[in-house]
Each structure stands twice: as structure tokens, then as C-alpha cells.
Amino acid sequence: MKETENREQAILRAAEREFTTRGFDGAKTTSIAEAAGVTHALLHYYFRTKEKLYERVLDDIISRLEASIVEAFSVSGAPFTSRLEEGLRRHFLFLLDHPDLPRFLIHEIGARSERIALVRARMGRLVGRVFASLQADMERQAARGEIARVSLADLLLDAVSLNAFVFLSYPVIAQLLAPGVEPRAFFLARLEENLTVIRKRLIPDPPCETASPSCSSLWLP
Amino acid sequence: MKETENREQAILRAAEREFTTRGFDGAKTTSIAEAAGVTHALLHYYFRTKEKLYERVLDDIISRLEASIVEAFSVSGAPFTSRLEEGLRRHFLFLLDHPDLPRFLIHEIGARSERIALVRARMGRLVGRVFASLQADMERQAARGEIARVSLADLLLDAVSLNAFVFLSYPVIAQLLAPGVEPRAFFLARLEENLTVIRKRLIPDPPCETASPSCSSLWLP
DNA sequence: GAAATGTTTAACAAGATTGTCAAACCAAAG
DNA sequence: CTTTGGTTTGACAATCTTGTTAAACATTTC
Numbered sequence: 001m002k003e004t005e006n007r008e009q010a011i012l013r014a015a016e017r018e019f020t021t022r023g024f025d026g027a028k029t030t031s032i033a034e035a036a037g038v039t040h041a042l043l044h045y046y047f048r049t050k051e052k053l054y055e056r057v058l059d060d061i062i063s064r065l066e067a068s069i070v071e072a073f074s075v076s077g078a079p080f081t082s083r084l085e086e087g088l089r090r091h092f093l094f095l096l097d098h099p100d101l102p103r104f105l106i107h108e109i110g111a112r113s114e115r116i117a118l119v120r121a122r123m124g125r126l127v128g129r130v131f132a133s134l135q136a137d138m139e140r141q142a143a144r145g146e147i148a149r150v151s152l153a154d155l156l157l158d159a160v161s162l163n164a165f166v167f168l169s170y171p172v173i174a175q176l177l178a179p180g181v182e183p184r185a186f187f188l189a190r191l192e193e194n195l196t197v198i199r200k201r202l203i204p205d206p207p208c209e210t211a212s213p214s215c216s217s218l219w220l221p
Numbered sequence: 222m223k224e225t226e227n228r229e230q231a232i233l234r235a236a237e238r239e240f241t242t243r244g245f246d247g248a249k250t251t252s253i254a255e256a257a258g259v260t261h262a263l264l265h266y267y268f269r270t271k272e273k274l275y276e277r278v279l280d281d282i283i284s285r286l287e288a289s290i291v292e293a294f295s296v297s298g299a300p301f302t303s304r305l306e307e308g309l310r311r312h313f314l315f316l317l318d319h320p321d322l323p324r325f326l327i328h329e330i331g332a333r334s335e336r337i338a339l340v341r342a343r344m345g346r347l348v349g350r351v352f353a354s355l356q357a358d359m360e361r362q363a364a365r366g367e368i369a370r371v372s373l374a375d376l377l378l379d380a381v382s383l384n385a386f387v388f389l390s391y392p393v394i395a396q397l398l399a400p401g402v403e404p405r406a407f408f409l410a411r412l413e414e415n416l417t418v419i420r421k422r423l424i425p426d427p428p429c430e431t432a433s434p435s436c437s438s439l440w441l442p
Numbered sequence: 443g444a445a446a447t448g449t450t451t452a453a454c455a456a457g458a459t460t461g462t463c464a465a466a467c468c469a470a471a472g
Numbered sequence: 473c474t475t476t477g478g479t480t481t482g483a484c485a486a487t488c489t490t491g492t493t494a495a496a497c498a499t500t501t502c
Contacts, residue, residue, distance in 0.1 A: 007449085022332050025246035029490065039451055044491060100331070106389045107328040110321070111243050116392050123393050153398040154414045158383060160390075165382030168327045168389070171337050172344050177374040193375045200421045228479085250460065260481055265461060 008046050010036040016057050020104040024054055024112060055118075058108070061101065062119065066126050068094045073130050080137035081147065081202065084159075085195055087130075092163045092191045096184075102164040130156070147202040158201060162194040229267050231257040237278050241325040245275055245333060279329070282322065283340065287347050289315045294351050301358035302368065302423065305380075306416055308351075313384045313412045317405075323385040351377070368423040379422060383415040 014036035018027040029050050033040035047053035072090035075083050095102065109119050131152060141147050166173075166187060178186050235257035239248040250271050254261035268274035293311035296304050316323065330340050352373060362368050387394075387408060399407045 023244060023246060023328065025244060026332055028488085030488090040490085041452080041492085042450060045449075048491090050490070103327060103331045106324060107244065107332075109392050110324045110389075111247055111328075113392070120393050120396065124397055127397055154411075157387070157390075157394065157398065157411075158414070158418055161382045161386035162379060165386050166378070168331075169378075169381075171330050171334070172341050173378065175341065176345055176348055177378065190375075190378075193379070197379055197418060197422050200424060201418050203421060203424060249458085251458090261460085262462085262482080263480060266479075269461090271460070 007036075007038060007042065011038060011043055011046060011053075012057065012060070015053050016061070019054060019057050020061075020100040023104070023107050027054075029053075058115065058118070061104075062122050064098075065094075065101070066122060069126060070129055073133055080134065080141045081199075083134065083137065084155075084198070088159050088163065088195060088198065089191065091160070092187075092194065095163060095167055096187055099167050099170070102167050106168065127156075145204055148204045150201065155198070155201065159194070159198050162197060163191075166190045166194075228257075228259060228263065232259060232264055232267060232274075233278065233281070236274050237282070240275060240278050241282075241321040244325070244328050248275075250274075279336065279339070282325075283343050285319075286315075286322070287343060290347060291350055294354055297354075301355065301362045302420075304355065304358065305376075305419065309380050309384065309416060309419065310412065312381070313408075313415065316384060316388055317408055320388050320391070323388050327385075327389065348377075366425055369425045371422065376419070376422065380415070380419050383418060384412075387411045387415075 011032065014032045015027070018032045018035065027050075029043055030040045032053075033043045036043070043053070047056065069087075069091060072094070073083060073087040075086050078086070105119070109116050135152055138147070138152055142149050170183075174181075174183065174186060178189075232253065235253045236248070239253045239256065248271075250264055251261045253274075254264045257264070264274070268277065290308075290312060293315070294304060294308040296307050299307075326340070330337050356373055359368070359373055363370050391404075395402075395404065395407060399410075402410075
């Protein structure tokens with residue numbers, strides 16, 4: 001075998017780029033082959049059909065995402081809040097390395113319902129692991145009154161929403177909210193904001209015997 | 222003209238459904254025509270090309286979104302926090318009526334860069350109006366120390382992230398986080414969580430002379 | 443070096459998809 | 473009734489896209 005690994009790998013890389021930026025329907029096997037520098041017949045030789053190539057790419061992507069998130073929350077022994085912050089930080093930095101990934105996943109699970117089963121199954125395992133890993137620590141800290149009582153599901157969804165949406169909306173909001181700012185600087189600033197939001201979400205609800213403004217009923221009409 | 226309004230409208234409705242659920246590339250003019258109950262030649266008679274039909278649909282959608290958001294924040298005279306809460310509530314309910322809209326916009330602005338200019342221009346006007354409408358009120362309340370000092374851009378992006386992402390991720394997370402819960406109940410619960418997050422984000426940073434847990438350095442390693 | 447096995451290509455086939463067109467249709471105006 | 477104008481259709485053309493195939497090519501093995 002000459003450098004078959006390279007050819008196959010080249011096709012996979014090109015396919016991932018094409019699929020993630022254009023979606024399944026927008027991606028053309030001819031474009032992928034061209035981008036990989038091979039004839040499109042070779043693409044079919046290696047991956048049979050567009051569908052199979054897509055599945056392979058999707059599988060690879062989810063595996064990497066899964067590994068990255070599990071690893072992100074694996075810092076053990078530290079208090080819940082530290083582990084959470086560290087996990088969110090790594091999650092965000094992972095997205096910074098794969099900025100098109102959220103858009104791709106979101107689109108494909110919505111547009112192509114056949115995929116949902118696969119994605120959901122693997123996400124299920126992933127969420128299960130993260131939950132199991134954090135739940136006990138969270139309860140412990142909540143029991144001590146150090147953090148507010150929140151459902152872990154809500155809290156994590158809050159965090160993922162904040163982290164992912166910056167990348168989803170970037171093309172529209174960047175010039176709008178921060179014209180002229182370096183992309184990386186913009187994203188890192190958002191990371192800090194996101195962490196602040198989550199931290200504050202966990203501030204215990206004060207007993208409200210003080211006249212503190214946060215206890216006033218500003219929010220109640 | 223027999224009921225031409227109805228035919229044209231039927232095509233537009235079918236096109237919006239098809240485009241928003243499948244994206245530009247996934248949508249087929251034949252499917253749209255079929256769904257609208259007309260021949261596909263008629264579709265071309267009214268809208269010339271798929272591209273033009275798409276532009277029309279996109280334009281309509283953005284107009285409705287724009288109108289809804291401007292209206293959502295138009296409650297004048299109330300304190301900033303009330304206006305914000307009311308705006309976010311209405312924004313969320315609008316999305317509840319158009320659950321595929323965030324996915325559609327996010328995908329299209331990412332996948333088809335030609336569209337960005339149009340979307341960005343209109344979003345620019347929209348954000349400008351909302352900003353102008355809220356900024357002064359926000360400063361006033363911050364000056365009184367009733368709310369934390371945050372950039373309005375960050376705060377609104379936080380809120381939109383939280384509101385939109387539930388809909389984006391719904392197909393995957395629903396069964397995972399809340400199995401068996403009615404969709405509407407699930408979404409409304411999320412709305413409350415989102416409002417809580419934003420409220421807490423605005424809690425003024427305490428002076429930290431008390432031993433309150435929120436002042437401890439739990440978050441600093 | 444010849445056979446066997448795996449890789450690569452050019453050419454082709456089948457089908458889908460967008461878009462056009464001339465003719466049929468229909469409603470209203472003269 | 474006939475003309476006129478916009479509507480609607482069936483049939484067609486052009487192109488794009490996926491997928492196949494037979495043959496050329498390379499590499500290993502005996």
C-alpha cells in the first residue's frame with residue numbers, strides 16, 4: 001500500500017470540512033474529492049456512498065466531542081464549583097478549536113431526523129457520565145448552603161447554551177457587538193462572561209432579611 | 222384573478238416550511254410545489270427561481286422576527302429590569318411559536334455567506350433599536366446600585382443564547398433531560414430558568430464585608 | 443518475473459433537480 | 473361572441489450529482 005492512509009485520511013478531512021460547513025445536502029461528493037485531491041471515483045471506492053462517508057464523519061466528530069467533554073469534567077477531588085468552572089473552560093476552548101461543530105450538529109439533528117437516534121444515544125451516555133460525575137459533589141456543596149439549589153440539568157444546559165451560542169451566532173454578531181476586535185479576543189471575553197453568569201447563577205438565594213437590592217421586588221411587577 | 226392570492230400564499234407557506242426545516246440545499250422546489258398543491262412550473266411562474274423564492278421567505282421571516290422583538294421591548298416607562306424580563310418573555314414565546322426559526326437562521330448564515338450581508342444589516346438596525354431603547358434605563362438603575370454593571374451587549378447575548386438554544390437542541394435533549402414531559406411544559410420551565418439566570422446575573426456584586434458564601438473565594442483555585 | 447491483490451482512473455449510466463415554453467385555460471372588457 | 477390579459481399545465485431541455493465499471497496501474501508475494 002503506497003500511502004493509502006494518506007488518501008483515505010485526506011478524503012476524511014475534506015469530507016469533514018465540507019459536511020460541517022455546508023451540511024449533508026450542501027456537501028457534494030465531487031467537491032470533497034476535489035478538495036482532497038483525488039478523483040471522485042476513489043471516494044466511492046473507499047467509502048461506498050455519500051451516506052456512509054457522512055456517518056463515518058459524524059461518528060468521528062461525536063467521539064472527539066465526547067472524549068473532550070468527559071475529559072473536561074474529569075478533574076476529580078476538587079469542589080463542585082471548581083470542577084464545573086474547569087469543565088466549562090475546557091468545553092469552550094474545545095469549541096474554539098472546532099468553531100463550526102455546533103452549527104453542524106444543530107443543523108443535522110434538526111434537518112435529518114434519521115440521525116437523531118445515533119446522536120441521542122451517544123449524548124445520553126455522555127450526559128449520564130457527566131451527571132454521575134458531578135451530581136454528588138453538587139449536592140454536597142448545596143447541602144452546606146454554599147451554592148443555590150438548581151437542577152444539574154438546567155445548570156448544564158445554561159452553560160452549554162452560553163458556550164455554544166457565541167459560535168453559532170458569530171458571523172452575525174461579531175461585527176455588530178464588537179467591531180474590529182480580534183476573533184480570539186472576542187471569544188475569550190465571552191468565555192469570562194459565561195463563567196460569570198454561571199457563578200452568579202449559583203449564588204445562594206439570600207434570606208432577604210437585609211434591605212439588599214437583590215432582595216427587593218424589582219422583578220415582580 | 223381567481224384566487225391567485227391563495228396560490229401564491231400557499232407556495233410561500235410551503236416554501237417557508239420546507240426551507241426552515243431542510244435548509245436551502247435540502248429544500249426541493251418540486252417538494253415545495255407538491256406541498257402547496259400546485260405544479261412546480263407555477264412556482265417558477267410566481268417566483269422565477271428557487272433563489273428568489275428563498276430570498277422572499279428569508280425576508281419575510283426576518284421582518285416578523287424584527288417586528289416581534291422591537292415590540293417585545295417596547296414596554297416603556299417601567300424600570301429596566303421589568304422591561305428586560307418582559308422582553309425576554311415575549312422573545313421566548315415568539316420562538317415557541319416558531320420553533321424551527323433559530324435553527325434555520327443559524328444554519329443559513331453559517332452555510333451561505335452571501336446571505337450574511339442582508340441578515341447582518343437588518344440585525345444591525347434591530348440591535349441598534351433595542352440598545353437605544355434600553356441603555357439609558359439600564360445605566361440609571363446601575364447608577365443607583367440596584368443592578369450589577371454589565372455590558373448590555375453581553376447581557377442580551379446571554380439572554381438570547383439561553384432562549385434560542387433550548388429550541389436548537391430540543392430534538393436531542395428533550396428525551397434526555399425531561400423524558401415524558403409535555404414539550405410545552407418543558408419549554409415554559411426553561412423560560413423560568415432563563416429568567417432566573419438573567420436576574421441573578423444582574424445581582425449587584427456584594428461588598429463582601431459579610432461572610433456570605435457568595436463572597437467566599439470558592440471559585441478561585 | 444509472474445500471479446495475485448489492492449489502488450486509481452476515465453468514461454459512462456441513471457436519476458434528480460432546476461428552469462423554460464408553447465399551448466390550454468379562464469375571467470373580464472369591449 | 474371575441475379579444476385580451478393573466479394564470480396554469482404538461483412536456484421538454486440542460487445540468488448536476490451520485491454511483492458503477494472495466495481497464496490501467498502499482499505493490500507484494502511466491
